[in-house]
Amino acid sequence: MNGTTTDGNGASPADAWEDLVTAALLGTGRRPPARLAPGRPAPVALLDAAAEITVRRRAGLRPARAGRRRRAPGDPRPALPAAAARRLAMLLADRAGGASGGGRRGSSPDLTELLPQWLAAANAHGYAAPAQALPALLDAARGRTDLRPAALAFAGPRALWLARFNPDWRFALRSAPGGAALPEPGDQGAIHQLWQEGLFAERVALLGALRSRDPALARELLAGTWPTERAEDRLMFLDSLRAGLSAADEPFLEKALGDRSRNVRATAAELLSALPGSALAARMAVRASACVALDRTGGSPAIMVEAPHECDSGMERDGVVATPPAGRGERSWWLGQLVEAAPLGTWPDRLGGRTASQIVALPVADDWQGELHAAWCRAAVRQRDAGWARALLGSPSAPEAGGPGAVSLAERAKLLATLDPAERAEWVAGFIATHGLSEAFQLLGVCGVPWAAPLGRAVVDALNIARDAGSYPWSFSGVMGLAERCLDPAEATRLQALLATPDEREDAAPGAGGYWAEAFQRLVTTLRLRAAMADELTPKDTTGAPEHRPRPTTGSGAGEHRPAPTDSETGERRSP
The missing domain is CATH 1.25.40 (Serine Threonine Protein Phosphatase 5, Tetratricopeptide repeat)
Structure with missing residues (x-):
């Protein structure tokens, strides 16, 4: 705004506006505003003056220097068929409707719940989103976090370009942009530049893409900037290593065990324990084996458990959390963490050459069965071991709804996901x-x-x-x-x-x-x-x-x- 412009009484619009705001906040009875038109009630005159100055403030804005705008990136994917484009417009228009939270829903389909499935199918076919649908897509993804991955993947790189112009869509810049335009695989210079200068979401997307085509380069980039990254960013970058996790990642993850962030250390330990051949998994196997043994002194074999008596510094470095949550005993808490991090291949040799099903069927002394089986459930999920998952699930037609080792519906659902x-x-x-x-x-x-x-x-x-x-x-x-x-x-x-x-x-x-x-x-x-x-x-x-x-x-x-x-x-x- 031009600061030399004045109102009819010689005051600048900025000063007059501040005077009106102060009077409105304090009340015209306590602070009558200056330079109001005479003959009218003070509140009415204040509102009239505010409307007049508002128009003058807007009209007095000087044109800003035109910023440099980048053209929207292209999208090489095939165009959406016309009928599907019309269906998308219908689904997006109905997204605010949907069924009510209670009562009868009637016999009409709930289009709100069909949008995620439509997006999944469109992404599977590899279509590009129509340009005119991008604003509505971003609005839908803003309102529903469960839609964001599929919506942003379908919207593609143009959604990120568009999100930079609207603060309401900034979530797209923070989310992993499935359709982000990434450098070509052989363009090392562009890859390093994006890693050094890109937005966080672009760097996460780059790391994810490199994990599938050049995991060594992904580790090299991550290791090069690791000490200077923020703790929360290190955690997100580390989490991206779950895709394609292999023994080649072990040296980097071993170094991350000494990270200054407890969450980073815990994630590194979890990833290493998912590699049964890692040094951490071997250390955990030794610790867990010392706690679980086969007892042959009774009439039939049983599993005997002796939980750890302390959590030493070596255990903490390998990801064992020393302080249990409220309501949990320390020893059972430490035992569960050791068993879930130990390779499941440890137990057949330790327990008499038995199979997973035979091990799960063994009785466990001193009421340790629930704790031990729950830890084996977590280990089967972490190590994606379908054989142990089957053993712990048991038969679906068993008299009791739970399997021999599953402790809850949530555990059974996780075990099923390994099949x-x-x-x-x-x-x-x-x-x-x-x-x-x-x-x-x-x-x-x-x-x-x-x-x-x-x-x-x-x-x-x-x-x-x-x-x-x-x-x-x-x-x-x-x-x-x-x-x-x-x-x-x-x-x-x-x-x-x-x-x-x-x-x-x-x-x-x-x-x-x-x-x-x-x-x-x-x-x-x-x-x-x-x-x-x-x-x-x-x-x-x-x-x-x-x-x-x-x-x-x-x-x-x-x-x-x-x-x-x-x-x-x-x-x-x-x-x-």
């Missing part, structure tokens, strides 16, 4: 057939989408049994919502028979029959909509027929699509 998708779905289907749906929700959440046919049939059959039994219908709303997002759309035809309103039993919840019919109608409608969405995203040849491209898979790994995160008890999707 391949087909075996995972088969186990959960067997669990539902035996135990029903009351405890299955968290287990369903780790199964790939769309559900395999046996799992889909098990869920639908269990819902139908619950309906016929007159069960309270609203208690199954979470599973029904999962079915809408995860059931194979091909199941829509088989579900037609469930659309009629059943005769209500005398002991059924009031209105249950109508609710079930409404819910199954919504399920069928949603499945058909998902089928239409998949068809719209399928590339067509010049005749309009679908091209014979490999179908996007949902196998285990980084590309596997999972349902949106939900609350394990209620089955409702968590708010961001």
Whole structure:
């Protein structure tokens, strides 16, 4: 603003504005503003003067020097088919609607919950986002953190370019930009420059990309700047080493065990313990073996446990946290950390050459079974050991809902994630057939989408049994919502028979029959909509027929699509 401009009384607009603000804050009765038009009540005159000065302040702004603008980067990915682009606009427009938090949802599909699945499918096909959809995509990702990875990957490098112009979209610059424009693999100069000068999100993306194509260069870059990085950044960079973790990472991780940040040290130790051949894993095996042994003095063999009596400096350096959380004993806390960090291959030799299943079946003396088995569960998840996971899960049709070693539904869900998708779905289907749906929700959440046919049939059959039994219908709303997002759309035809309103039993919840019919109608409608969405995203040849491209898979790994995160008890999707 031009500071030489004055109002009619010789005061600059800046001084006059400050006088008005002070009067408004203190009240015109205590501080009458100067230079107000006479003959009007002071509050009214103050507001009139404020409006006048506001216009003058805006009109008095000098044009700013034009900044240097970089052109939006190109996006080489194929354009989205027209029908799919229209569907995206519909989903984004409806994102603020959705179903209400309580009560009946009606028979219309919840488009809000279809957006994550649409984005996953579009990314699997490798499409570029339409330029006109980028603002709405960024707004949707801002409001829902669960959408951000898929939305930013689909939006591509232009989303990052656009986010620099709007403070509301700065989250995109802090998030890992899946579609960020990275240097070519052979352009060493550009790679080093981006690592030295790029935004944090760009550096994380660069490190992730290099891990897949040149892990040695990724470690070299990280080691070169490691001492000067902030602790929170070191932690994030270290976490990126989980992808493609190998024995070649061990020397760097061993050095990180001496980091000044406790969280960095703990993460380095966790990564090293996931490498069964590492020196840290060997040290942990020695410590854990000293605590767990086979007792043959009784009538039958059993496992004997002697928990550590202290946490020495060597244990702390290797990632053992000395102070337990509230309610945990020190010795059991230390024991669990040692066992979960020891290679699972330690135990067959230590416990008489037994297999994982035979070890898990052994009795454990002095009430240590829960602690020991829980630590083995964590070790199986960390080391991705499917054999131990199967042993700890046990049979899905066991009389008790838990396996021989799993201590909670959360533990069982993590163990299931180590199995391949087909075996995972088969186990959960067997669990539902035996135990029903009351405890299955968290287990369903780790199964790939769309559900395999046996799992889909098990869920639908269990819902139908619950309906016929007159069960309270609203208690199954979470599973029904999962079915809408995860059931194979091909199941829509088989579900037609469930659309009629059943005769209500005398002991059924009031209105249950109508609710079930409404819910199954919504399920069928949603499945058909998902089928239409998949068809719209399928590339067509010049005749309009679908091209014979490999179908996007949902196998285990980084590309596997999972349902949106939900609350394990209620089955409702968590708010961001």
